[in-house]
Amino acid sequence: MQTEKVVAHIVDWLKDYATKAGVNGFVIGISGGIDSAVTSTLCAKTGLKVLCLEMPIHQAPSQVSRALDHIEWLKSNFSNVSMTQVNLTPVFDSLIASLPPVDNEESRFMSLANTRARLRMTSLYYFAALEKLLVAGTGNKVEDFGVGFYTKYGDGGVDLSPIADLLKTQVYAIAKHLNVNADIINAAPTDGLWGDDRTDEDQIGASYPELEWAMAMDEKNKTENDFSGREKEVFKIYKRLNNNNKHKMDPIPVCEIPKEML
Structure with missing residues (x-):
């Protein structure tokens, strides 16, 4: 892969799409994982406004710290980046309390995991409408077109997908080229929907x-x-x-x- 050329191509594509759409830039959820780190950095390189949202829902502390460290790194390198923290834990807990009990606990846990992703999607689109931004997706090729490892109308609910034609190994190569924090590069991939440190490989x-x-x-x-x-x-x-x-x-x-x- 010609990494430098791929990066330039994605950045140009993002900027051209946003300009033609008449928007101010992008909003993206930062999870502390490799995909959102790479996508947000590519968005930042366009020079357009980039709003990073950190949206914990009973999140593992390691995920939160990686997300915040990455956002601080972005802000120190790109003047067009800002951030907002939205604590969705009380919203999630309130929703759970209002739902009727179910017998199948396994199905319930899966449903609630997907609900986390959909709450985040709702928050992203709130800020997108408020500040005239596009929601940037973070799915890679294997997740989006291979195994469908994402939540329908959750992290799959986006306006555009900058890295969806890249394999996960290619995303890592771009992360190293962009000097993304080593803690993120070295962390095991996780969707962060379970409130613990279970990895994507554990699930898949x-x-x-x-x-x-x-x-x-x-x-x-x-x-x-x-x-x-x-x-x-x-x-x-x-x-x-x-x-x-x-x-x-x-x-x-x-x-x-x-x-x-x-």
């Missing part, structure tokens, strides 16, 4: 390099019968998630009415 069952390999094999029309051992296991994980999450990655289905009925 495979690492991002493994998923990138599986995605490439799937594009070559390979099947699980072409592999054995760990490769077969990873490919099965990828295919299961890819199939189960089609409803996120495919366009919303529209019931088309036959013309003779209209």
